[in-house]
Amino acid sequence: MKIRTQITLLFSLITASILLIFATIIYISAKQNRDKEFYSLLKKEAITKANLYFKAKVPPQTLQQIYHNNYQTIQEVEVAVYDKEFHLLYHDAVDIDFVKETPDMIHEIYSKGEIKFHQGDWQVIGLIYSYNNNKYIITAAAYDQYGYNELKSLLRNSCIIFIFSILFIILVGFYFSKKVFQPIKNLTTEMKKISANYLTVRLKTKPEKDELSELAITFNQMLNRLENSFETQKHFVSNISHELRTPLAAIIAELELSLHHQKTTEEYQRILKNALSDAKKITKLSNNLLDLAKASYDPSKITFKSTRIDEILIDACSQIQQANAAYQTKLSFEDDFILDSETVLMGNEYLLKVAFINLIENGCKFSEDHLCHISISTSNSKLQLKFSDRGIGIPTEDITKIFTPFYRGKNKSFTYGNGIGLSLTKKIIELHSGTINVTSQLHQGTTLTILL
Incomplete structure (x- = not known):
């Protein structure tokens, strides 16, 4: 896998993770706020209904009629009133009775002062209401259809936005990775032109000192060293050839001369002496080259x-x-x-x-x-x-x-x-x-x- 693709995928994954965490936090916060606000609404509805029953002396039949009229349209809150001995004083809809209060529940409300809990998707609140120095237990329950619809809408919209955002991020990632790696691609194209026989090519550098410019400058410096090394090697080989050719040619000439004509003992000795001198020169050159190689080691x-x-x-x-x-x-x-x-x-x-x-x-x-x-x-x-x-x-x-x-x-x-x-x-x-x-x-x- 190319680095460009790896960076795009990594960028998309990181961004998607951030978006997912962000959307999750928003959804959880919205869910908790809806829960908290609806409990507050239930409490207000329960106190309002109790005030109508105890203080305003509204007949129970009227309150029940209001509840049944509103139940199908606005999800009216179901309220029940008990005394502390678990005697039912008022109920909006005994036939429905979604909460189904028990003596233990009433006792818990009386002892704690207020309780909140979920019963399925319904939310229930129980609290103490004081009137004429008497304490009564009130329960209120309702289903927050509007709130749940808003949460579903938030979740659906978040998923849609998340999917489209990921697609957009991937496209943007590919575009920017292409833009970022284009100079590297250009450098690679120029590098491919360089060979042992074509070391004069140099990478183009920009005035600004960014990382790619430093890379190109460093690469050019390496090419300079390589070119110098190649030139030195050519010069080295040429000089060795010259230094070896001279004594070898002299040895060959002396030996050929001695073979063509009959010589005296003194002349043969002179020829051998000259050949020996040239051979010693070759030996010394070889030894010097070996020592030079040793001195060039790490x-x-x-x-x-x-x-x-x-x-x-x-x-x-x-x-x-x-x-x-x-x-x-x-x-x-x-x-x-x-x-x-x-x-x-x-x-x-x-x-x-x-x-x-x-x-x-x-x-x-x-x-x-x-x-x-x-x-x-x-x-x-x-x-x-x-x-x-x-x-x-x-x-x-x-x-x-x-x-x-x-x-x-x-x-x-x-x-x-x-x-x-x-x-x-x-x-x-x-x-x-x-x-x-x-x-x-x-x-x-x-x-x-x-x-x-």
């Missing part, structure tokens, strides 16, 4: 434990020097005294080592002395790491782009690289809730500062 999926940063830095320096004997590192503590606990934080040892190796390797390979200076200090309860070199520096226009995956600036001709290292390092540092900043001057050196 932090809740990565294992964090207490890790000593100084020990990771020492391992990274050792690993760099083993891979390339020409690279040198210098590790120092800027503060006079650093507690062991200040170098311990919750982190992933493998990823942090990858980040530090990338920074150390960059510092070594972009400087002529192949030396990277690493300093450790504390700043505002945070651990500060600086990776400095006296290398060629980074042009000002490239500083804001060096953390972009596969981006290589104007110094790319200085040495080989694939543009993944710094972007990978930044992801790892952010994964550990840290920050990384760079300062550089051409031909003077570069310093990358990490706060953890």
Whole structure:
């Protein structure tokens, strides 16, 4: 069932319930008021008839004649007068005697002073009437035909109005639900136009900040992120293809060249050495891509434990020097005294080592002395790491782009690289809730500062 239909039915049900409760309260109130007013009328009629009998001394035959003349036309009140010993003094119609008084009834009226009760659809009232220091019992009964007809008319009209009101409410509910859901329907129609190959479409938004406008704005923001992700993915795949194609083409060219002509041992060694170098480049690229994928995981999926940063830095320096004997590192503590606990934080040892190796390797390979200076200090309860070199520096226009995956600036001709290292390092540092900043001057050196 569609939400529009559900809302219409729910709206109709709630409104119908309210109308039903309202009509029921009105009908019950009208019924109680009719009952109360007719008892009051019976009491007045009983006292009036008693005054005519006792005070006006109207003959009983005259009163009975009046009763019989009016009985068929206006539903005259039937009145009976008794003394306290249950002797009948007067009765409008003994032959009818609808109430059929009993000694117990007379005694109850005498003891309570007044009673009211229903006998079928007739209403009966009994009361005490005093005259010449004597107490008499008067009963009065009648059928309120006019009142019951009014109640029936009220009930019939209420049912008719209730039925037509429900039909009207359902129609109005469908109309307003259609009007309310029309903007959502329009949004759905526009959304159906969006696909992986057509991500430039955006939902129309209105100046007023209602819920649908906020939904459209949020959806457009999501589309922006998706479009950026798709573009980044295309760029990523294109760069990977380019980075892999170059060393693979070099390997193929070297091997084909070695097969076409007979070579000397030295030439074969040179060819194998070049092929090995290109294979190492492919291996390093693959490792960087795997590390980049790991650094892009949800932090809740990565294992964090207490890790000593100084020990990771020492391992990274050792690993760099083993891979390339020409690279040198210098590790120092800027503060006079650093507690062991200040170098311990919750982190992933493998990823942090990858980040530090990338920074150390960059510092070594972009400087002529192949030396990277690493300093450790504390700043505002945070651990500060600086990776400095006296290398060629980074042009000002490239500083804001060096953390972009596969981006290589104007110094790319200085040495080989694939543009993944710094972007990978930044992801790892952010994964550990840290920050990384760079300062550089051409031909003077570069310093990358990490706060953890």
